[in-house]
Amino acid sequence: xxxxxxxxxxxxxxxxxxxxxxxxxxxxxxxxxxxxxxxxxxxxxxxxxxxxxxxxxxxxxxxxxxxxxxxxxxxxxxxxxxxxxxxxxxxxxxxxxxxxxxxxxxxxxxxxxxxxxxxxxxxxxxxxxxxxxxxxxxxxxxxxxxxxxxxxxxxxxxxxxxxxxxxxxxxxxxxxxxxxxxxxxxxxxxxxxxxxxxxxxxxxxxxxxxxxxxxxxxxxxxxxxxxxxxxxxxxxxxxxxxxxxxxxxxxxx
Ligand code: UDP
Numbered sequence: 308x309x310x311x312x313x314x315x316x317x318x319x320x321x322x323x324x325x326x327x328x329x330x331x332x333x334x335x336x337x338x339x340x341x342x343x344x345x346x347x348x349x350x351x352x353x354x355x356x357x358x359x360x361x362x363x364x365x366x367x368x369x370x371x372x373x374x375x376x377x378x379x380x381x382x383x384x385x386x387x388x389x390x391x392x393x394x395x396x397x398x399x400x401x402x403x404x405x406x407x408x409x410x411x412x413x414x415x416x417x418x419x420x421x422x423x424x425x426x427x428x429x430x431x432x433x434x435x436x437x438x439x440x441x442x443x444x445x446x447x448x449x450x451x452x453x454x455x456x457x458x459x460x461x462x463x464x465x466x467x468x469x470x471x472x473x474x475x476x477x478x479x480x481x482x483x484x485x486x487x488x489x490x491x492x493x494x495x496x497x498x499x500x501x502x503x504x505x506x507x508x509x510x511x512x513x514x515x516x517x518x519x520x521x522x523x524x525x526x527x528x529x530x531x532x533x534x535x536x537x538x539x540x541x542x543x544x545x546x547x548x549x550x551x552x553x554x555x556x557x558x559x560x
Pocket of ligand 1: 406408484510
């Protein structure tokens with residue numbers, strides 16, 4: 308592929324102009340940030356693994372009728388996506404208390420919630436994504452009441468499906484973050500799932516040991532970050548042979 312126009316560079320991904328109008332190429336980097344960009348680093352091979360994991364999860368969701376922007380994976384680090392109009396919200400679904408919920412409400416990490424909770428955050432990096440309510444969303448026109456209902460329903464559907472999928476491979480889906488966009492489909496403006504679904508934006512704990520298998524290993528300096536991402540891919544049955552990152556010296560697999 309020749310030189311493409313770079314549309315946007317984010318923290319973990321780059322978006323390039325796609326081969327046809329209405330498409331984009333999403334490139335997955337190894338760059339990693341946490342705590343609202345206060346901690347920066349690189350997880351070797353993460354981009355390759357997240358590209359593959361997100362392809363797998365988005366495809367499975369597509370098969371059960373959840374509309375997504377994903378079209379197909381192009382190579383180790385790139386996937387073709389449909390260009391959607393961004394909805395400036397970050398949607399977090401929680402099953403178990405962790406992270407900011409534990410801090411905000413003083414709840415012990417690890418307690419199972421009485422029911423799944425959906426939270427909305429305004430997508431604004433310089434404000435560190437503040438928590439917002441439906442009232443803010445409709446008052447400022449970020450999404451309509453109908454779209455909020457649609458986003459809630461899709462988020463809960465994604466949660467039910469992914470919770471079961473991960474449970475089947477011995478992983479607890481503690482919480483995760485989704486993003487949505489708008490896309491014209493058959494003369495109808497539809498809400499579609501965008502961004503990625505990977506250990507970068509999910510909390511995944513081993514069902515038996517509660518060991519963290521996600522971005523928290525990087526955030527909290529727990530070590531063996533690449534290995535955790537690889538283990539998620541391995542359990543999903545999609546570990547690409549050639550993507551195995553080099554092991555740090557003195558370690559065996
Ligand atoms: N999350 C994310 N990007 C962020 C912050 C959070 O993808 O910049 C994900 C995180 O992996 C978790 C969920 O959103 O699955 C809920 O995170 P939380 O609100 O607890 O914030 P955190 O404590 O991670 O900052």
